[in-house]
């Protein structure tokens with residue numbers, strides 16, 4: 300069976316990565332449509348396809364893959380003409396209802412953090428799908444399986460949980476890395492000193508599991524060091540609270556007493 304043809308809607312990060320992956324997999328790309336003329340043009344040139352504007356006539360395709368911010372999905376879906384195509388969004392946290400009134404609604408969500416850079420190879424990236432009709436199911440599965448060997452179907456209730464887990468495990472460590480880098484820079488210390496251990500962390504967690512991979516003073520129950528760290532964070536009340544709270548959670552999880560830790564409710568200033 301030939302692969303479904305795709306019209307990409309949006310020209311941001313996921314449009315860029317999915318567009319390149321679809322092209323590499325031989326998915327016919329009929330065009331890119333979006334509100335940002337410049338980035339739509341740029342992506343259409345890179346993908347060797349045509350660019351369209353939302354207000355003008357759109358080409359026929361088996362699927363429209365909506366790659367816009369979560370809060371804009373419903374608005375742009377309503378602008379699409381009613382056709383017998385699958386209308387697919389790429390959001391882990393959005394229900395299929397955002398694609399109403401279209402009949403063949405579907406979701407294709409790669410569980411991966413996507414930033415500008417080299418186009419992502421999705422071969423081993425888990426992709427979860429969902430759909431409201433047989434046609435939607437056939438089209439979204441064919442597209443997901445064209446680019447990934449790890450495709451499964453998941454309803455919104457589970458997608459929301461996986462989305463929360465992905466935010467906790469991916470976005471939070473990266474934000475805390477930024478705060479740790481700032482701490483070093485503010486004190487005239489080379490911020491790259493912490494990069495090798497940060498880079499090793501994910502590989503180690505994958506190899507032996509997060510519970511065994513965790514090290515540090517809270518895991519050892521070394522309360523003196525935990526409180527020394529807290530004393531150094533007094534100038535940043537939010538970071539101080541986060542440090543105290545996460546340390547308390549780690550102490551508990553590894554069966555250490557928590558009563559020696561500085562009170563996290565107290566304003567450290």
Ligand SMILES: NC(=O)c1ccc[n+]([C@@H]2O[C@H](COP(=O)([O-])OP(=O)(O)OC[C@H]3O[C@@H](n4cnc5c(N)ncnc54)[C@H](OP(=O)(O)O)[C@@H]3O)[C@@H](O)[C@H]2O)c1
Nearest residue numbers: 309310311312313334335366367368369371389390412413
């Ligand atoms: N990035 C990731 O790691 C990732 C991973 C999996 C899934 N997703 C999902 O992918 C979707 C897009 O995320 P992204 O990271 O690609 O975001 P992004 O890079 O910020 O791109 C968002 C795109 O949406 C367009 N847009 C926003 N509001 C619009 C509106 N009202 N009308 C028309 N176009 C509008 C933007 O146009 P302008 O350029 O004009 O602002 C831009 O093309 C989201 O549903 C997200 O949950 C993202």
